[in-house]
Amino acid sequence: MIKEVDTDGNNTVEWNEFCTMMHNIRNGKGSAAMATVVKKAQKMFNIEGAGGSTHAFSEDEKNAFTHHLNNCLKDDPDLSDKLPMDIESMALFEQCGDGLLMCKLINMVEEGTIDERALNKKKGMNVYQKTENQNLCINAAKTIGCQVINVGAADLIEGRPILILGLVWQIIKLQLTHSISLKDCPELVLLLEDGEELDDLLKLSAEDILLRWFNYHLKNSGSARRVNNFGSDLKDSECYSILLNQIAKCGLANASDPLAKAGQVIANANGMGVESFIEPKSIVAGNKKLNLGFCAQIFNTNHGLVISEVRDPTA
Structure with missing residues (x-):
């Protein structure tokens, strides 16, 4: 990142180089890496604590x-x-x-x-x-x-x-x-993997169950995508788009701009009754807390898990 703004190549950033960098960032011309750091810092509040700590x-x-x-x-x-x-x-x-x-x-x-x-x-x-x-x-x-x-x-x-x-x-x-459990949602038995018992599912945290639920629908959609976290794996909104299409037949988000695509996903979720508090920029930034909350809201509104009754054809 230093090389991106170190125009004279002396491995340090002088005041004039710093000012040029900030000017470019504020006018939308900044380099991707440094601009991301600066914009992220601008979204953080610093609070002074005891002893001068922040x-x-x-x-x-x-x-x-x-x-x-x-x-x-x-x-x-x-x-x-x-x-x-x-x-x-x-x-x-x-x-x-x-x-x-x-x-x-x-x-x-x-x-x-x-x-x-x-x-x-x-x-x-x-x-x-x-x-x-x-x-x-x-x-x-x-x-x-x-x-x-x-x-x-x-x-x-x-x-x-x-x-x-x-x-x-x-x-x-x-x-x-708190409702993401077998007690409140017996349909979660569908998430059992080969060789697992109910006790194995009961040992999973709500977060792990949410990830498994997400991947269950991704697999059923035929997609090769899988989510292993609530951060980077969701940044492009593609997995969200597939999930909502599977459980609520929402149209797939097709915007090329990441923020616009995230906005389409949130609009689709709101359309199925989710009172979401996440914003597009938080999805694109990979905010783990807000993505976890959004996934839980989708699950609580419509988890899309259906246990089909299987009848004995000889009965």
């Missing part, structure tokens, strides 16, 4: 999580003054400060995890009421399987972005994947 978080993930909360909690009367949040703003961190929003989200994973009668719901809560809510949130998050380490009520009340995004993502992930 932590970065993704704007795309913050926007996506905000969008998801707006969708799934929009009808809750206790949150009418909080939702909808402006997706492009930092409202997520402010609105999570009193604990009510995350407690409601936890109860969407497992209803009744938090007894809502114990929640403080009035506007203008004092710090003690917020602390009570946040303690309920932290303890309940642990109960449903979240990893909550070195996170206290004061951190969440303060609205620390890294901690809030980390916890919110864990809860959203559990919410979207």
Whole structure:
């Protein structure tokens, strides 16, 4: 990448070379490799922490999580003054400060995890009421399987972005994947491979089941493509396009531009009832969290698995 901008070939990047590089990137003329790095950095927020340390978080993930909360909690009367949040703003961190929003989200994973009668719901809560809510949130998050380490009520009340995004993502992930199991979806037996028993399938994580489900439909389509991860294997949107065509007869995405093709995939998913929170750029960038969430949303809306009844012809 240095060679791409090191015009005098001295193995260093001088100020004038750097300025030329940035000018070209901003005008769409930058080299592919360096432009990708610069654009990725521009999408990250740097937050100053204790001792002058900095932590970065993704704007795309913050926007996506905000969008998801707006969708799934929009009808809750206790949150009418909080939702909808402006997706492009930092409202997520402010609105999570009193604990009510995350407690409601936890109860969407497992209803009744938090007894809502114990929640403080009035506007203008004092710090003690917020602390009570946040303690309920932290303890309940642990109960449903979240990893909550070195996170206290004061951190969440303060609205620390890294901690809030980390916890919110864990809860959203559990919410979207908790039904991906044999108990809730017995059709998953179709994913058993030769020589496997049900116990083998039960040992798989929800993420591994999703990948196997994805590949099941790719195989049935006759495609040679397979997905082994929720990142690079999905960047070109081709596998998504085949998956949606298989389970919902959506037209194949045929745009030549990667962003446009990803946009077609999302539009097809929305057309079959998926309330997606992923954006085309996140698919093209291979964002593993958002792709995992998108795959889970597709599965939960229409998994396309059908167990055909087999009759004995001699009966």
